[in-house]
Each structure stands twice: as structure tokens, then as C-alpha cells.
Amino acid sequence: MARTQKNKATEYHLGQLKAKLAKLRTQLLEPPKGSSGAGDGFEVTKFGHGRVALIGFPSVGKSTLLTLLTGTHSEAASYEFTTLTCIPGIIHYNDAKIQLLDLPGIIEGASEGKGRGRQVIAVAKSSDLVLMVLDASKSEGHRQILTGELEAVGLRLNKRPPQIYFKKKKTGGISFNSTLPLTHVDEKLCYQILHEYKIHNAEVLFKEDASVDDFIDVIEGNRKYIKCVYVYNKIDVVGIDDVDRLARQPSSIVISCNLKLNLDRLLAKMWEEMGLVRVYTKPQGQQPDFSEPVVLSTDRGGCSVEDFCNHIHRSLLRDVKYVLVWGSSAKHSPQRCGTSHMLRDEDVVQIVKKKEREEDGGRGRFKSHTTGPARISDREKKAPLKT
Numbered sequence: 315m316a317r318t319q320k321n322k323a324t325e326y327h328l329g330q331l332k333a334k335l336a337k338l339r340t341q342l343l344e345p346p347k348g349s350s351g352a353g354d355g356f357e358v359t360k361f362g363h364g365r366v367a368l369i370g371f372p373s374v375g376k377s378t379l380l381t382l383l384t385g386t387h388s389e390a391a392s393y394e395f396t397t398l399t400c401i402p403g404i405i406h407y408n409d410a411k412i413q414l415l416d417l418p419g420i421i422e423g424a425s426e427g428k429g430r431g432r433q434v435i436a437v438a439k440s441s442d443l444v445l446m447v448l449d450a451s452k453s454e455g456h457r458q459i460l461t462g463e464l465e466a467v468g469l470r471l472n473k474r475p476p477q478i479y480f481k482k483k484k485t486g487g488i489s490f491n492s493t494l495p496l497t498h499v500d501e502k503l504c505y506q507i508l509h510e511y512k513i514h515n516a517e518v519l520f521k522e523d524a525s526v527d528d529f530i531d532v533i534e535g536n537r538k539y540i541k542c543v544y545v546y547n548k549i550d551v552v553g554i555d556d557v558d559r560l561a562r563q564p565s566s567i568v569i570s571c572n573l574k575l576n577l578d579r580l581l582a583k584m585w586e587e588m589g590l591v592r593v594y595t596k597p598q599g600q601q602p603d604f605s606e607p608v609v610l611s612t613d614r615g616g617c618s619v620e621d622f623c624n625h626i627h628r629s630l631l632r633d634v635k636y637v638l639v640w641g642s643s644a645k646h647s648p649q650r651c652g653t654s655h656m657l658r659d660e661d662v663v664q665i666v667k668k669k670e671r672e673e674d675g676g677r678g679r680f681k682s683h684t685t686g687p688a689r690i691s692d693r694e695k696k697a698p699l700k701t
């Protein structure tokens with residue numbers, strides 16, 4: 315591909331090569347049958363409200379950062395490759411628990427299976443946020459190399475999935491449509507790429523002016539779109555101008571583990587990027603329970619009242635009549651909302667349940683009542699109340 319000139323005439327050929335390459339990469343990275351792809355020492359159980367992975371070259375200070383943020387000891391030393399497996403720690407922040415994983419440093423060529431790269435990447439794929447730890451005193455190129463390695467294995471950092479509808483069919487050939495003029499791909503190129511994947515019947519609809527790579531991503535269907543914060547560590551050893559320049563880059567935070575500089579900003583940034591939402595419950599006639607929030611995630615599952623109810627107990631939703639919401643998502647306090655209402659961070663919710671269903675009591679009259687999560691679980695254990 316590097317030897318091929320890029321022009322209109324070679325466009326189809328290049329597109330085909332890209333598809334071939336993507337196909338081979340997928341084969342290369344397929345975990346052996348019967349394993350999750352993580353391997354020895356890497357299979358850490360998910361814990362808490364979100365998972366954050368530390369990715370970086372050796373000796374950039376990942377272990378030092380884990381120890382500082384979580385209190386968990388991870389071996390840190392001035393020589394490379396001190397961390398050889400995945401070491402988990404827990405960050406307690408804003409009443410939520412966030413799992414932080416220290417991973418071995420990855421090196422160039424990790425995507426081709428060099429070093430422990432493959433396992434590290436498998437863990438990174440399972441996380442909600444990647445912290446790419448970089449050494450502020452080293453070359454800027456490190457960020458590109460790491461991003462390249464992660465891209466090569468199907469991780470897309472700070473991107474959203476392409477707006478392309480793609481569905482394989484059994485018959486009917488390929489139907490190709492777009493809702494706007496396309497400048498990077500055309501029908502013929504898409505046909506060729508689909509042909510490369512031996513797909514002869516499918517429906518394709520471009521809803522944005524996507525590139526060939528985007529289209530291949532959609533066909534492969536196994537890409538992972540993860541948010542990433544670039545953490546420049548060791549700012550104590552570089553000049554103020556460099557610090558200023560690095561800090562102004564998008565999604566970047568500058569820190570120093572040695573001097574404990576800017577760690578609070580890093581935590582705030584992590585919180586913001588993870589899109590976690592704390593919702594406090596309020597039993598009727600009582601003060602809200604501010605000791606333990608229900609933590610929802612905008613990425614994982616969403617933050618509607620429905621998600622909130624499902625989080626407490628999956629059978630709760632059918633009993634909900636309406637909810638009262640206090641907080642920034644409410645137009646007035648309290649606002650009476652339905653289950654599709656979207657909750658925001660630090661909202662307080664009171665659930666008002668429907669009258670008991672007919673089959674629960676049968677003969678009597680039933681009062682509508684409210685309940686908090688504690689009472690729901692108590693009720694679950696008991697037989698339905700008869701009045």
C-alpha cells in the first residue's frame with residue numbers, strides 16, 4: 315500500500331488492499347478457541363461502577379499512578395517492565411468505585427503479537443476508559459505509536475461509530491444508498507470491498523460522508539469505541555512552555571506523580587469522560603439516602619428512569635406508576651416524570667408504585683405507596699401482602 319500512488323485510478327485497488335489487511339488482522343488477533351483472549355494473570359473480575367485501564371510504554375509511571383490513586387501497591391522501579399501482569403486497584407471518587415488496572419507497558423509491534431501486547435489490548439478493550447500514560451519528557455511520537463497499535467487491533471479512541479447502516483441478507487444482491495453526497499467512497503468501491511469479504515447480498519446506507527476505513531470497521535463489526543484521556547506524567551522534569559503546550563491538547567491532562575501535581579484534575583476528567591451519573595433514592599416521607607447512590611453510566615445502559623429502576627431490581631419497572639425527581643434534570647422540584655425521563659448527576663428520585671396488581675390481593679382496596687430500594691428488596695423476600 316505504501317508503494318501504491320494515491321490517485322483516482324488506484325483508489326479501488328487501495329480500498330481492496332485495506333479490506334484484505336483488516337480481514338487478516340482479525341484472523342491474527344482471534345483468541346485461541348475456548349479462551350477469552352486475556353490469558354494468565356490478566357483475567358481480572360470487573361468490579362465497581364466502571365473500569366479504567368492504564369496503557370503506556372514501560373517506565374512512564376503507570377504503577378506509581380495506580381499506587382497514588384488507589385492505595386494498592388504496584389511494584390514501581392526505575393527499570394522497564396516491572397509490571398508483568400494486570401494489577402487492579404479501586405478509586406473511591408464521588409461515592410462511586412472505579413476499578414483502575416495497571417497493565418504491563420506495551421511496546422511497538424504489540425498489535426502483531428509482540429511482547430504482552432495482545433493480552434494488554436484484550437484488557438483495554440474490556441474497559442470503559444483508557445488512560446494513555448505518556449512521559450512528558452519523551453518524544454511526542456509515542457502517542458501516535460500507541461494510538462496506531464490500538465487502532466490496529468480494532469480499538470477506536472475518542473471516536474464514535476460511523477453512521478453507516480449495514481445488514482447482511484440472504485438474497486437480493488447489494489442495495490447501496492446514501493443520504494448525502496459521498497466524497498471518499500462510491501458504490502463501486504463498496505461493492506469491491508464487500509466482494510473481498512465474500513458478501514454478495516446486503517443493505518448499505520451511508521448516513522454520513524464516511525471513509526473506506528469506516529466502512530471496513532462497520533463490516534468487521536468488532537470495533538470497540540472507547541474514550542481516552544492522554545495523561546502526560548513527569549511534568550516536574552520538563553520546562554513550563556512544554557507543560558503549557560501539552561496541557562492545551564485535546565483530552566489531555568498533565569500530572570506529576572512524584573510531586574502529586576494535578577491528580578485531582580485527572581480524577582475530575584476521568585469522571586467527566588466516563589459519564590457516570592449518581593442518583594440518590596428517597597423513600598416517601600423521609601430524607602434522601604445520600605450515603606449510597608445508584609450509579610448509572612451514559613455509555614453502559616443509559617440513565618433513564620427505566621434504567622434506574624432496572625438497576626435496582628428488574629421486576630420493579632412494571633410496578634412503577636410515576637417517579638418524583640429533584641435535581642438538575644427536573645424542570646421544577648419535584649417533577650413528576652415517566653420512565654423515559656433522563657436523569658442527571660446527583661438527582662434524587664422517589665418511586666411511586668401502582669396500586670397492587672389484581673392477582674396480588676384480589677379482593678381488597680389497595681393504596682398507592684412509595685418505596686425506596688431497601689424496602690423493595692425486603693418485599694421481594696416476603697409473600698405478597700394481603701389487606
Ligand SMILES: Nc1nc2c(ncn2[C@@H]2O[C@H](COP(=O)(O)OP(=O)(O)OP(=O)(O)O)[C@@H](O)[C@H]2O)c(=O)[nH]1
Pocket residue numbers: 370371372373374375376377378379389390391392393394395396397398417418419547548549550551569570571572573
Ligand atoms: N521525575 C518523575 N519520575 C517519575 C514520576 N512518576 C514516576 N516516576 C519514576 O518513573 C519510574 C517508572 O515508574 P513505574 O511506575 O514503575 O512505571 P511503569 O509505567 O509502571 O513501568 P512498567 O512497570 O515497566 O511498565 C520510577 O523510577 C518512578 O519513580 C514523576 O512524576 N516524575
